[in-house]
Amino acid sequence: MMTIRSIRPNRWPMSSMILSNLYSSNSSSAAAVQAERTIREGPRNDWTRQEIKSIYDSPVLDLLFHGAQVHRYAHNFREVQQCTLLSVKTGGCSEDCSYCPQSSRYDTGVKSQKLMNKDAVIQAAQKAKEAGSTRFCMGAAWRETVGRKTNFNQILEYVKEIREMGMEVCCTLGMLEKQQALELKAAGLTACNHNLDTSREYYPKIITTRSYDERLETLTHVREAGINVCSGGIIGLGEAEEDRVGLLHKLATLPTHPESVPINALLAVKGTPLEDQKVILIICLCEL
Numbered sequence: 001m002m003t004i005r006s007i008r009p010n011r012w013p014m015s016s017m018i019l020s021n022l023y024s025s026n027s028s029s030a031a032a033v034q035a036e037r038t039i040r041e042g043p044r045n046d047w048t049r050q051e052i053k054s055i056y057d058s059p060v061l062d063l064l065f066h067g068a069q070v071h072r073y074a075h076n077f078r079e080v081q082q083c084t085l086l087s088v089k090t091g092g093c094s095e096d097c098s099y100c101p102q103s104s105r106y107d108t109g110v111k112s113q114k115l116m117n118k119d120a121v122i123q124a125a126q127k128a129k130e131a132g133s134t135r136f137c138m139g140a141a142w143r144e145t146v147g148r149k150t151n152f153n154q155i156l157e158y159v160k161e162i163r164e165m166g167m168e169v170c171c172t173l174g175m176l177e178k179q180q181a182l183e184l185k186a187a188g189l190t191a192c193n194h195n196l197d198t199s200r201e202y203y204p205k206i207i208t209t210r211s212y213d214e215r216l217e218t219l220t221h222v223r224e225a226g227i228n229v230c231s232g233g234i235i236g237l238g239e240a241e242e243d244r245v246g247l248l249h250k251l252a253t254l255p256t257h258p259e260s261v262p263i264n265a266l267l268a269v270k271g272t273p274l275e276d277q278k279v280i281l282i283i284c285l286c287e288l
């Protein structure tokens with residue numbers, strides 16, 4: 001799987017002259033007001049839920065326009081990063097995430113596989129590099145890596161080797177303890193993905209085998225180890241709009257914002273508890 005992410009140079013603060021040129025349209029939606037403020041003052045972490053909701057409720061074309069303005073200010077809009085994601089250990093997961101065909105609790109036809117061996121993983125990374133990817137992400141269907149010392153050491157080895165190939169490396173391995181995060185950092189890991197999935201309120205309807213706070217704890221361990229954080233969520237889980245606002249609010253008020261925020265749309269898979277969920281409209285993705 002290939003993903004594209006923006007690359008962020010730091011361009012704050014911005015001159016008031018450029019700002020007045022950008023916002024001469026006298027638009028007064030929350031999206032316009034907060035975009036102007038963000039460009040003027042830089043990112044902040046003290047958002048209220050009401051502020052996030054007001055932005056979310058802004059007219060969608062305002063959201064696109066002003067979101068693009070902030071994006072173009074914060075990123076080189078002509079530059080993207082191509083990343084390749086490989087599932088290095090598929091299926092057989094003990095967790096009960098209602099959307100996931102890799103959970104061993106659901107009959108989805110996904111076969112449980114062991115961790116891929118080093119040659120296969122390095123070969124896939126090499127192929128990704130040749131295809132233009134500069135970041136290689138490895139995903140493993142585990143609740144956590146505690147108690148999987150052998151597998152964890154293998155992952156450390158993969159991280160080191162891929163870094164030596166000159167690529168950035170990201171992992172999604174389930175929950176991480178502080179020590180594991182430190183070991184991944186020492187191996188050269190660039191970023192770690194661990195999604196919050198949805199709002200704190202809706203979360204227990206989707207997953208019961210680990211808590212929202214455990215997820216946040218993993219993010220803290222990753223951040224404190226000096227690894228970039230990749231954390232977002234999924235829409236189309238049957239959540240209310242308020243839950244989407246809740247997810248955004250949580251991410252926006254983390255002490256340091258995640259470097260990457262993946263927003264996924266549910267792909268309902270037969271056999272999972274969410275198999276009958278309707279496909280989400282593209283406009284819902286735009287709102288986030």
Ligand code: SF4
Binds near residue numbers: 094
């Ligand atoms: S922890 Fe990951 S692999 Fe396991 S069921 Fe949840 S989403 Fe699927």
